[in-house]
Amino acid sequence: MITRTVLVMIVGALLALPLSASSARAEINIFACTPEWGALASEIGGKHVDVYVATKATQDPHHIRAKPSLLAKMRSADLVFCNGASLEEGWLPVLLRKAGSAAVQPNKVGYFMAADQVDLLDTRAHTDRSQGHIHPEGNPHLHLDYGRVLTVAESLSSRLSEIDPEHEEHYSIRLQKFSQMWQEKGKRWSQVGHNLKDRNYVVTHSQWLYLQEWLPIHFVADLEPKPGLPPTAQHLQSILDTIVKGDITGIIVGPFDDRQGAEWLSEKSGLPIIDLPFTVGGSDDAQSLSALFDVTISRLLEAE
Amino acid sequence: MSMKHELMAACAALSFVVSSSAFAGENNDLEALRAEIQAMRMAYEIQINKLEDRIEELEGARDVTPTSVRSSKSSAQSSNSFNPALSAVLSGSYSAYSEDESELAGFAIGEEGERGAENFSLGETEITLSANVDDKFYGSTTVALVEEGGETVVELEEAYIETLGLGYGLNLKAGRFFQTIGYMNEHHAHADDFVDRPLPYRAFLNKSYNDDGVELSWLLPTDFYAEIGGGVFSGRDFPSGSPNDSAIGALTGYGRIGGDFTDNLNWRLGASVLSTDTDGRDGNEDTVSFVGDSHLYIADLRANWAPTGNAVHQEISIQSEYFYRDEDGTYEDTDAGSGVVNYDDHQSGWYLQSLYKFAPQWKIGARYSTLYTSDVPTGLVGTALDAEGHDPETWSLVGEWRNGEFGRLRAQYNREELSSGVEDNQVKLQYIMSIGAHGAHKF
Numbered sequence: 001m002i003t004r005t006v007l008v009m010i011v012g013a014l015l016a017l018p019l020s021a022s023s024a025r026a027e028i029n030i031f032a033c034t035p036e037w038g039a040l041a042s043e044i045g046g047k048h049v050d051v052y053v054a055t056k057a058t059q060d061p062h063h064i065r066a067k068p069s070l071l072a073k074m075r076s077a078d079l080v081f082c083n084g085a086s087l088e089e090g091w092l093p094v095l096l097r098k099a100g101s102a103a104v105q106p107n108k109v110g111y112f113m114a115a116d117q118v119d120l121l122d123t124r125a126h127t128d129r130s131q132g133h134i135h136p137e138g139n140p141h142l143h144l145d146y147g148r149v150l151t152v153a154e155s156l157s158s159r160l161s162e163i164d165p166e167h168e169e170h171y172s173i174r175l176q177k178f179s180q181m182w183q184e185k186g187k188r189w190s191q192v193g194h195n196l197k198d199r200n201y202v203v204t205h206s207q208w209l210y211l212q213e214w215l216p217i218h219f220v221a222d223l224e225p226k227p228g229l230p231p232t233a234q235h236l237q238s239i240l241d242t243i244v245k246g247d248i249t250g251i252i253v254g255p256f257d258d259r260q261g262a263e264w265l266s267e268k269s270g271l272p273i274i275d276l277p278f279t280v281g282g283s284d285d286a287q288s289l290s291a292l293f294d295v296t297i298s299r300l301l302e303a304e
Numbered sequence: 305m306s307m308k309h310e311l312m313a314a315c316a317a318l319s320f321v322v323s324s325s326a327f328a329g330e331n332n333d334l335e336a337l338r339a340e341i342q343a344m345r346m347a348y349e350i351q352i353n354k355l356e357d358r359i360e361e362l363e364g365a366r367d368v369t370p371t372s373v374r375s376s377k378s379s380a381q382s383s384n385s386f387n388p389a390l391s392a393v394l395s396g397s398y399s400a401y402s403e404d405e406s407e408l409a410g411f412a413i414g415e416e417g418e419r420g421a422e423n424f425s426l427g428e429t430e431i432t433l434s435a436n437v438d439d440k441f442y443g444s445t446t447v448a449l450v451e452e453g454g455e456t457v458v459e460l461e462e463a464y465i466e467t468l469g470l471g472y473g474l475n476l477k478a479g480r481f482f483q484t485i486g487y488m489n490e491h492h493a494h495a496d497d498f499v500d501r502p503l504p505y506r507a508f509l510n511k512s513y514n515d516d517g518v519e520l521s522w523l524l525p526t527d528f529y530a531e532i533g534g535g536v537f538s539g540r541d542f543p544s545g546s547p548n549d550s551a552i553g554a555l556t557g558y559g560r561i562g563g564d565f566t567d568n569l570n571w572r573l574g575a576s577v578l579s580t581d582t583d584g585r586d587g588n589e590d591t592v593s594f595v596g597d598s599h600l601y602i603a604d605l606r607a608n609w610a611p612t613g614n615a616v617h618q619e620i621s622i623q624s625e626y627f628y629r630d631e632d633g634t635y636e637d638t639d640a641g642s643g644v645v646n647y648d649d650h651q652s653g654w655y656l657q658s659l660y661k662f663a664p665q666w667k668i669g670a671r672y673s674t675l676y677t678s679d680v681p682t683g684l685v686g687t688a689l690d691a692e693g694h695d696p697e698t699w700s701l702v703g704e705w706r707n708g709e710f711g712r713l714r715a716q717y718n719r720e721e722l723s724s725g726v727e728d729n730q731v732k733l734q735y736i737m738s739i740g741a742h743g744a745h746k747f
Binding site: 069075226 | 746
């Protein structure tokens with residue numbers, strides 16, 4: 001096994017050298033840190049981009065190790081499209097340094113962070129880790145905001161044109177199409193969203209914050225006593241006490257959340273657990289950005 | 305909106321006052337108060353939200369079609385944002401041993417390779433500063449404050465620069481740093497899965513090898529991960545020998561491949577070599593010295609498996625390294641009065657460890673490590689290098705609990721038999737906390 005792998009490595013290295021030197025690259029290699037930005041990159045880039053998505057919906061993008069396969073992909077990336085706002089701070093900087101690629105370093109044209117394109121919620125002037133695992137730049141989970149996604153798409157299109165000016169028209173047409181589709185969808189989402197008015201939810205972690213930006217819903221409690229710290233029995237109990245008093249629709253849980261706390265609370269309070277996909281691929285029916293929003297809204301509506 | 309914020313702020317302020325004033329009082333009261341405040345806060349929020357919605361309704365239909373949000377980030381930077389990332393690692397331990405002495409039969413080891421201090425000990429306090437120097441270089445330095453024999457010693461663990469984006473997958477690193485050999489060597493000890501390092505690291509590398517020099521690495525342009533590299537170093541650190549000998553150097557070389565077997569299972573396999581030509585490497589508290597060529601070959605494997613697809617909740621890791629040291633030169637044991645004796649032989653060792661994270665905050669693990677040495681030449685019989693046929697070995701068990709990402713506590717049990725018939729039962733308790741900048745999740 002070992003000798004075979006070593007052989008494969010040597011042969012692969014020898015083959016790859018002339019190949020990489022001779023091939024006039026037809027596509028822009030995009031290294032996307034998370035599924036939602038991978039999906040957006042495909043939407044805007046179309047046939048002129050080759051998108052590699054570094055994480056799956058079941059993985060918490062904060063806790064990723066700079067594993068070998070990521071390093072290999074980072075090396076060949078022309079554009080690194082990540083979330084930013086310290087979401088990937090544990091692994092992205094290591095990959096960037098080790099990959100030895102000049103074009104994708106911070107402040108270079110190949111370095112594109114979604115969080116740098118928009119304003120964030122929950123920015124803090126003073127931070128202390130006793131507040132939990134917080135991001136001083138603000139809440140990074142911006143992709144669940146309808147409006148911010150559109151802004152990121154617009155910036156991405158111009159960035160792609162900058163890297164690959166030859167296909168500028170292609171990217172702006174793709175953006176136009178996406179933006180048209182998004183706005184049409186948006187009208188429907190907001191119409192249907194009206195029915196969610198007054199609904200209050202308990203969430204597992206502050207990753208849902210941006211839904212509140214454009215849907216008339218409210219998150220009234222967080223299972224984590226502090227961001228990034230697991231729920232304690234006492235904290236759960238205090239939430240349970242309030243549920244009895246207030247009217248709350250359900251407990252929102254995402255694909256990589258720890259379900260234990262939510263299940264306990266659901267059992268004690270009788271509140272339903274609402275599984276939301278959180279990102280593209282987070283549920284079987286959320287395979288694109290618009291499907292992600294469709295599924296999110298319909299699941300919120302289902303749970304009354 | 306402002307009313308809601310004010311109320312929330314008031315609640316927060318109230319909870320702060322309550323929590324700080326009740327701090328000395330009964331814990332139960334405090335919990336009860338907290339729960340009550342939380343309940344009040346939520347009940348208020350719900351009411352306020354309702355009122356807000358009513359107001360909006362009265363004011364006319366709320367337009368939930370959102371507008372696009374542009375970043376208004378100003379390009380102005382405060383001088384503070386140019387400060388390097390600063391972090392400190394605080395660790396302390398308590399160790400108890402059943403045996404008074406610990407001698408590693410058959411090996412002359414450096415000071416760091418010895419059994420850790422007994423009783424309470426601070427271990428290493430590390431302070432790291434790092435930042436991009438400009439668009440071409442990255443710089444980092446780590447200073448460790450180490451307690452040695454009742455004194456606090458300052459050790460410059462790392463001080464290096466590294467290129468950013470040299471292109472073609474090339475990376476150049478210069479200065480003092482933990483060389484890329486084996487799996488564990490380039491990791492700081494506080495990132496380890498066990499309180500102490502396995503026997504091969506203690507015997508062959510004096511815990512870790514950090515020398516001064518230059519290292520070049522090349523990430524191959526392959527679809528899977530493959531990297532080769534090597535370096536030239538001063539030879540100041542064990543196993544190279546005496547720091548005051550400027551003529552002697554050390555060479556390293558390595559090759560690594562890795563990838564994903566499945567989405568949830570990643571691995572890396574490596575081979576490396578460290579070659580030195582030393583004219584005086586002292587071990588066993590300066591009683592044994594070696595002069596000559598020393599070549600250390602290491603094979604390493606690490607694999608991580610997340611059974612549920614999310615490594616935060618559950619993860620199993622396996623890690624193993626094999627060491628083979630070939631030496632040609634002379635040994636002298638002044639304690640045993642051996643005189644200078646010719647030596648041309650090899651020693652070896654390996655360890656295997658596995659860690660199981662069964663819940664987000666909990667990890668347990670086991671490790672076995674052992675060393676082998678061949679029969680010594682007649683001149684060295686009865687010296688520290690004569691293991692009398694015994695192969696040192698250690699069994700270890702560890703349990704770890706962490707709160708969030710930055711603090712962890714662990715307990716470890718070792719059963720060590722480093723020389724024939726001496727069974728040392730060890731218990732180690734340790735805390736490791738990091739403050740400041742977020743550390744890297746290295747592979």
